[in-house]
Amino acid sequence: MVAVEKTEEILNKYKRDYLFNFSRLLNKAMVEPDMLQLMVTSRCQLQCKMCNVWKQKFQEESGAEDIRRFIDEAISMGIKTIYFTGGEALLRKDIFELIDYAARPGIVTTINTNGAFINEETAEKIARSKLRNISFSIDGSNPKTHNFFRGEGVFEKAMRSIEFLNYYKEKYGRGRNSQDKVLDIAMVSVIMKKNMEELPALADLARKMDCCYIAFQPLVNNGDLSAPLENNELWIEEKDIPRLQQIFDILAAKKKQFSGFMHIDIMPEKTIKHFRGEGFENTCFAGFNRIFVNPQGDMSFVCFQAFGNIKKDSLKQLWYAEDTGKIREMIRNCKKSCTQFCSERSQSDDISLIHEQLETEIRSLSQDAQIAIRYAESSFLQSMRDALNAKPEDPDSDIVNTLNKLENILNSLRG
Numbered sequence: 364m365v366a367v368e369k370t371e372e373i374l375n376k377y378k379r380d381y382l383f384n385f386s387r388l389l390n391k392a393m394v395e396p397d398m399l400q401l402m403v404t405s406r407c408q409l410q411c412k413m414c415n416v417w418k419q420k421f422q423e424e425s426g427a428e429d430i431r432r433f434i435d436e437a438i439s440m441g442i443k444t445i446y447f448t449g450g451e452a453l454l455r456k457d458i459f460e461l462i463d464y465a466a467r468p469g470i471v472t473t474i475n476t477n478g479a480f481i482n483e484e485t486a487e488k489i490a491r492s493k494l495r496n497i498s499f500s501i502d503g504s505n506p507k508t509h510n511f512f513r514g515e516g517v518f519e520k521a522m523r524s525i526e527f528l529n530y531y532k533e534k535y536g537r538g539r540n541s542q543d544k545v546l547d548i549a550m551v552s553v554i555m556k557k558n559m560e561e562l563p564a565l566a567d568l569a570r571k572m573d574c575c576y577i578a579f580q581p582l583v584n585n586g587d588l589s590a591p592l593e594n595n596e597l598w599i600e601e602k603d604i605p606r607l608q609q610i611f612d613i614l615a616a617k618k619k620q621f622s623g624f625m626h627i628d629i630m631p632e633k634t635i636k637h638f639r640g641e642g643f644e645n646t647c648f649a650g651f652n653r654i655f656v657n658p659q660g661d662m663s664f665v666c667f668q669a670f671g672n673i674k675k676d677s678l679k680q681l682w683y684a685e686d687t688g689k690i691r692e693m694i695r696n697c698k699k700s701c702t703q704f705c706s707e708r709s710q711s712d713d714i715s716l717i718h719e720q721l722e723t724e725i726r727s728l729s730q731d732a733q734i735a736i737r738y739a740e741s742s743f744l745q746s747m748r749d750a751l752n753a754k755p756e757d758p759d760s761d762i763v764n765t766l767n768k769l770e771n772i773l774n775s776l777r778g
């Protein structure tokens with residue numbers, strides 16, 4: 364029974380990877396997104412130096428009833444991760460009700476916070492809620508640096524918040540070894556000129572606070588995610604790049620040192636190119652791997668225009684509608700030097716690699732299971748090939764390239 368379940372799990376996982384690849388090639392959703400990102404409020408009690416959100420005028424927020432209906436729709440489509448974000452999402456009075464509503468078997472609920480709002484009572488509420496992951500925005504390893512960016516006393520409050528949370532997650536049986544009940548705590552740090560030297564100390568701090576990961580992202584213009592911010596006092600200039608590279612080397616060593624306890628997410632090459640204003644191409648899956656909803660209920664793929672509103676439109680219909688293909692095409696052709704790793708889906712970038720990874724993963728299975736998986740993969744790819752039908756006119760198109768690769772894979776499978 365276990366072997367059958369394992370076979371199905373592997374097949375479903377790789378089928379999904381293939382479908383994302385084909386979806387992107389065809390500007391057509393063939394599978395539901397991985398994540399629903401709900402910006403439940405743009406309100407925030409802080410005025411961080413690198414942020415534009417707090418400068419915007421307050422606008423009406425979607426009501427709980429609309430959000431609940433939308434969550435239902437997303438989950439019934441097959442979406443597995445519901446991410447609550449802001450502003451400061453914890454400022455919403457009904458946030459715990461929404462989290463618990465979304466949390467169902469197989470669904471991961473996650474939230475990000477500045478941590479300045481979590482007193483002991485709120486920490487206990489979080490630990491008792493069905494939240495699975497909470498990430499804190501921490502940009503300095505000490506009060507002086509962090510408070511410079513985010514305001515007086517914010518570092519101290521955020522650290523106390525994490526301490527309270529660690530205490531209550533143990534008290535309510537949600538520690539590291541509690542498997543599907545675990546409450547993961549993480550940190551996210553923005554890389555800027557003033558905190559660059561502190562990145563290794565930030566990784567140490569995250570380890571000390573028992574975080575499961577820390578992610579480092581370069582400073583961006585959060586009015587336009589990929590636009591550089593040269594001439595901003597927080598921007599890292601060319602003369603500082605060699606030092607930034609050394610710091611990434613230190614972080615890479617720490618990544619090895621902490622593996623097994625904490626993951627360190629860095630993207631040295633892209634970050635350096637981003638600060639240099641050099642272009643690089645992304646295989647961007649925005650438009651395929653998640654849906655973003657703003658506080659007014661407008662749905663978008665994060666980038667480019669909205670394609671509907673949760674108060675009046677059906678997510679499933681819009682997601683698979685031909686019309687959204689135009690926005691997806693713009694995303695696919697986007698040449699911005701973007702560092703939004705949440706729009707990446709590296710496991711779907713290349714069908715040959717998907718096939719190789721599948722082959723590696725099945726090696727430990729029985730001969731029978733391996734044959735069954737290879738047969739299923741071959742049939743699936745053949746059916747995709749049939750569905751894609753005739754090759755398009757343009758012999759250089761990505762679809763033709765993909766079909767050719769597919770052909771080779773099928774031939775190798777046939778032996």
Ligand code: SF4
Nearest residue numbers: 407409411414450477
């Ligand atoms: S906490 Fe987040 S949303 Fe609030 S001002 Fe700071 S960066 Fe912006």
Ligand code: SF4
Nearest residue numbers: 589647666697701706
């Ligand atoms: S690469 Fe993707 S996520 Fe980045 S700006 Fe372009 S469309 Fe948006």
